[in-house]
Amino acid sequence: MRMIGIVAWRELRNLFVTPLGWTVLVLVQAIQGLLFYRLTQAYLNAPVITGAKAGITYNVAALSLGTSGYIALLVVPLLTMNLISGERQRATLPLLLSSPVSGLQVVLGKYLGVLGFLAVLLAMLTAMPLFLLIGTPLDMGLLASALLGTFLLLAAYAALGLYMSALAPRPALAALGTVVVLLLLWVVELLASTGIDAMDATLAYLSAFQHLEPMLRGAVDSRDLAYFLLAIFAFVSLSALHLERLRLRN
Amino acid sequence: MVGTPLISAQHLYHYYGDHCALVDVSLEIQRGEVVGFLGLNGAGKSSTLKILSGSTVPSAGHVQIGAVDVAKQPRQARARLGYLPEQAPLYRELSVDEYLGYCARLHGVGAKHLSAAVERARQRCGLDNSGARLIGTLSKGYQQRVGIAQAIVHEPDVVLLDEPTSGLDPVQMRDIRAVIRELGRDHAVLLSSHLLAEVEAICARVLILHHGHLVFTESLGTPGGGILRARFGTTPQTAALAVLPGVNAVEQVTEHDFVLRHDAGDATAEALVERAVQQRWHLQALIPGRGSLEDVFVALTCGDDTSRRVAPPCA
Numbered sequence: 001m002r003m004i005g006i007v008a009w010r011e012l013r014n015l016f017v018t019p020l021g022w023t024v025l026v027l028v029q030a031i032q033g034l035l036f037y038r039l040t041q042a043y044l045n046a047p048v049i050t051g052a053k054a055g056i057t058y059n060v061a062a063l064s065l066g067t068s069g070y071i072a073l074l075v076v077p078l079l080t081m082n083l084i085s086g087e088r089q090r091a092t093l094p095l096l097l098s099s100p101v102s103g104l105q106v107v108l109g110k111y112l113g114v115l116g117f118l119a120v121l122l123a124m125l126t127a128m129p130l131f132l133l134i135g136t137p138l139d140m141g142l143l144a145s146a147l148l149g150t151f152l153l154l155a156a157y158a159a160l161g162l163y164m165s166a167l168a169p170r171p172a173l174a175a176l177g178t179v180v181v182l183l184l185l186w187v188v189e190l191l192a193s194t195g196i197d198a199m200d201a202t203l204a205y206l207s208a209f210q211h212l213e214p215m216l217r218g219a220v221d222s223r224d225l226a227y228f229l230l231a232i233f234a235f236v237s238l239s240a241l242h243l244e245r246l247r248l249r250n
Numbered sequence: 251m252v253g254t255p256l257i258s259a260q261h262l263y264h265y266y267g268d269h270c271a272l273v274d275v276s277l278e279i280q281r282g283e284v285v286g287f288l289g290l291n292g293a294g295k296s297s298t299l300k301i302l303s304g305s306t307v308p309s310a311g312h313v314q315i316g317a318v319d320v321a322k323q324p325r326q327a328r329a330r331l332g333y334l335p336e337q338a339p340l341y342r343e344l345s346v347d348e349y350l351g352y353c354a355r356l357h358g359v360g361a362k363h364l365s366a367a368v369e370r371a372r373q374r375c376g377l378d379n380s381g382a383r384l385i386g387t388l389s390k391g392y393q394q395r396v397g398i399a400q401a402i403v404h405e406p407d408v409v410l411l412d413e414p415t416s417g418l419d420p421v422q423m424r425d426i427r428a429v430i431r432e433l434g435r436d437h438a439v440l441l442s443s444h445l446l447a448e449v450e451a452i453c454a455r456v457l458i459l460h461h462g463h464l465v466f467t468e469s470l471g472t473p474g475g476g477i478l479r480a481r482f483g484t485t486p487q488t489a490a491l492a493v494l495p496g497v498n499a500v501e502q503v504t505e506h507d508f509v510l511r512h513d514a515g516d517a518t519a520e521a522l523v524e525r526a527v528q529q530r531w532h533l534q535a536l537i538p539g540r541g542s543l544e545d546v547f548v549a550l551t552c553g554d555d556t557s558r559r560v561a562p563p564c565a
Contacts, residue, residue, distance in 0.1 A: 006355045017343050095339035095400070097305035099356040100329035247307050 003101045007109025012116045015079065021117060024075055029124055031071060036064045036128045057139040061129035062146040062216040068125055069153045069212055073186065076154060077178035079117060080161025081171040083110045084243065089170055093246070103243035111162050111236055118154045122147065142218040149215025152228035153208050157182060159235035166239040254317065256281050256438035257302060257331075257408045262311035264297050264462075271297045272308070273462045281407070284434035286449030287442040289459035290551050295442040296336055298459065299412045302440070303333035315408055329358050332406040336413055338397030342386030346377060346396055349385055350403050357404035371403040375429055391422035398429060402437070409433055411441040415448060427452050446544050456543065460551045476538060478510045478519055479503075483532025490529070494521045506534075 015021035039060045046059075084107075087093040096106050126147060132138060161178040168174035185207050192204030204210060208231075211224040255278035264272040272294045279285050289295045300306035302313055304320050304327060313320040315327040341349055350368045359367050372381060375395040380388065385396055394414065401409055414430065415423045431452050433439050443449050449456055458466035483506070491500045491510060496518040499511040512518035519538065526533035 003356070006352070010352055014341075014343075090339075090341070091335070091337040092339040092341060094300070094303070094305045094333065094335040095353065095356070098303040098328055098331070098333040099353075100325040100327075100358060101356060102325065247305060 003105045004109040004112065007096075007101070007106055008112040008116065011083070011110050011113025014082075015113070015117050020078065020082075024078060025121060025124065028068070028071055028075060028121060032064060032068060032125050033128065035067055036060065039064055040132075055139060055142075056132060056136055057129075057142045058217065060132065061138065061143050062218075064129065065122075065125060065146045065150045066212060066216045068122075068150060069209065072154050072157055073182045074179065076118075076157040077161050077164075077175040077182070079114055080158050080165055080178065081168075081175035083114065083162050083165040083174075084239070085165045085168045085171045085174045097247060102240075103247075104240040107162065107166070107236060107240040107243055111159065111239075114158045114162070115155055118151070118158060122151055122154070139218070145218045145220050146216045148220065149212045149224070152215075152225070152232075153212050156208060156228045156231040156235075159232040159239075163235040163239045163242070166242040255279055255314075256316055257440070258314045259298075259302060260312045260314075262298065262301060262313070263309045264294070264301060264306070265309045271462050272301075275311070275459070275462070275464045277457060277464065277467065279408070279438040279440055281438050282435065283455060284430065284439045284441070284453045286453030286456045287440055287459065288444075288446070288449060288456060288547060289442075291444075293459040293551075294462040295459055296412055299333070299410050299440070299442060300335070302408075303331060303335075303410050304328045305333070305335075329404075330406050331408040331410060332357075332401030332404065333410045334397045334401040334412060334414060336416075338393060339400070340385050340393055340396060343384065345382055345384055346372065346388075346399075347381040349396065350399055353400045354403045357406070359404050367403050367405070371399040374402065374432065375399040376425060391418050391425075394418060394422070394426065395429070398426065402433060407437060409437045409439045411439065413442055413444065415443070415445070423448070446547060450543050458547060458550055465550045466546060476512060478512065478522065479535070479537040480508050480510065480522065480526075480533065481506050481535040482508070482526065483534055484530060486526075486529065486531045490525075491522075494518055494525065496521075 043056055043059045084093070087096065126143075129138065129143065157178075160181060161174070164177040164181070165171070165174040168177055186209070188203055189207030189209050192207070208228075211227045214221055214224055258276075258278040260276050262272050262275040263270070275294070275298060277285075287295050287298070297306070301308045301311075304313075304324055307321075313327075315330050318327040318330070320327040341352075344352070347368055350371055351364055354364055354367045354371075355361075368381075372378060375398050377392065377395055377399060380392060380396075385393060388396065394417075398411065398414060401411065411430065415426050418426060427448065430439060430441060434452070434454075441449075441453070455469050456466065457464060485505060488500050488502055488508075491497065491508060494510070494512075496513040497510050498513065501509045501511075503509055510518065510522070519536065523533065523536065525531075
């Protein structure tokens with residue numbers, strides 16, 4: 001546990017000693033700030049909405065969090081690309097491989113480090129809707145559900161990015177691989193929802209957004225939780241296995 | 251120095267695809283020994299060190315660090331060794347102290363001893379005033395020192411150094427060698443190198459690897475011992491040369507040329523000149539040379555010329 005913490009802390013610190021982490025925080029915050037402003041304005045000018053999609057919490061807070069899932073398609077791969085392939089490229093991997101740390105500990109540490117960074121990012125994004133509390137009450141249950149869903153979505157992306165980073169010898173390849181897979185899942189969903197293709201529901205079920213949507217509306221379904229947790233578990237374990245395999249190959 | 255070896259490898263084999271990089275390599279190193287690891291490029295030095303460090307799993311064979319089997323208890327074994335790969339594993343964006351602290355914690359140094367361990371490693375490697383500097387801004391020589399500091403910060407029993415002085419200038423080399431010699435006092439050190447002079451200067455024992463085979467594993471003769479190449483106008487008896495003080499072996503190369511292997515010191519050369527004058531051997535040239543390591547190395551690794559006589563490393 002201690003070793004995982006050491007690796008995680010190093011990874012988190014790494015994101016903050018390089019310009020990459022700060023740049024990502026600034027850019028995402030800028031985009032989301034603009035979006036938040038537009039959503040608030042649209043809500044204020046909108047005719048009365050009723051039903052499940054009524055209320056400022058859904059229309060401003062949940063929707064802006066949900067949109068961050070799309071921005072994350074491009075941002076998470078940048079954050080995860082260096083996790084393992086960065087160490088390979090800089091020839092620092094032997095330090096970890098010859099340390100008394102198992103592959104699983106390295107992988108978990110690095111993953112938790114990125115999750116820590118994503119938590120900081122989400123905290124900044126959540127701070128904006130919380131300012132609405134000055135003028136109006138918010139549905140805290142709905143906000144919590146949307147936040148959980150968004151975090152799980154980002155965490156699943158990060159797990160995929162981690163695995164790609166374990167596979168690819170270079171960070172750029174890892175980032176590219178992650179983006180391609182994430183976009184592919186998104187396209188699958190688009191095709192399914194527009195009905196252009198005879199894409200059946202099974203395939204659309206793979207798309208992460210399908211599982212985020214209910215949570216943005218406040219419905220925490222154990223099937224959606226299972227989807228995200230399984231994806232995380234699968235990619236983290238695969239990464240750990242692959243890291244141990246690197247010992248055999250190099 | 252006999253006891254349980256700190257590091258022992260038995261019958262290591264390693265394949266890269268079909269290419270066999272190591273063939274039946276076995277070695278043992280005791281505490282307090284600095285062992286040199288020689289071989290041409292591609293002979294398998296780095297592969298062996300990677301395997302000993304636990305960062306590569308051999309195709310066959312066992313490695314033990316102390317009494318711990320690397321395959322069975324990898325983490326316990328790796329905690330006891332420090333490894334500097336061919337390319338130092340440095341995080342350029344960290345300061346020296348941050349980096350060494352991270353390495354120490356990775357190897358299980360507790361928070362209480364952390365700053366003392368970092369301080370000591372810095373001191374030993376001559377980095378006293380560089381703690382706050384970013385590694386990326388250091389010169390190559392200093393980066394190499396950080397690499398060595400990283401390998402010893404957790405006070406490991408075994409230190410593995412892969413070409414620790416490559417790419418350094420002569421002054422930096424001298425400094426790093428002093429560090430390694432000092433390490434040899436209470437660790438077991440295995441260092442690979444291309445430089446015969448370096449190995450001769452700091453190692454008590456030498457392993458030579460050729461095409462993945464360990465072809466030589468012997469102690470070097472008296473440290474500092476050397477050879478004299480002499481040419482005489484009047485050819486003396488070989489026996490007359492052999493009785494000179496400190497001479498271990500005499501070899502007649504041509505009719506007029508002789509090679510004398512001798513112990514450390516200048517006594518042999520002095521006596522030879524004196525005797526040559528007395529006996530009227532007409533000494534025409536006297537060239538002091540390096541010890542026998544070069545001969546051994548060349549004989550073992552150049553071509554597969556088995557007809558060439560392999561000189562004994564120490565008579």
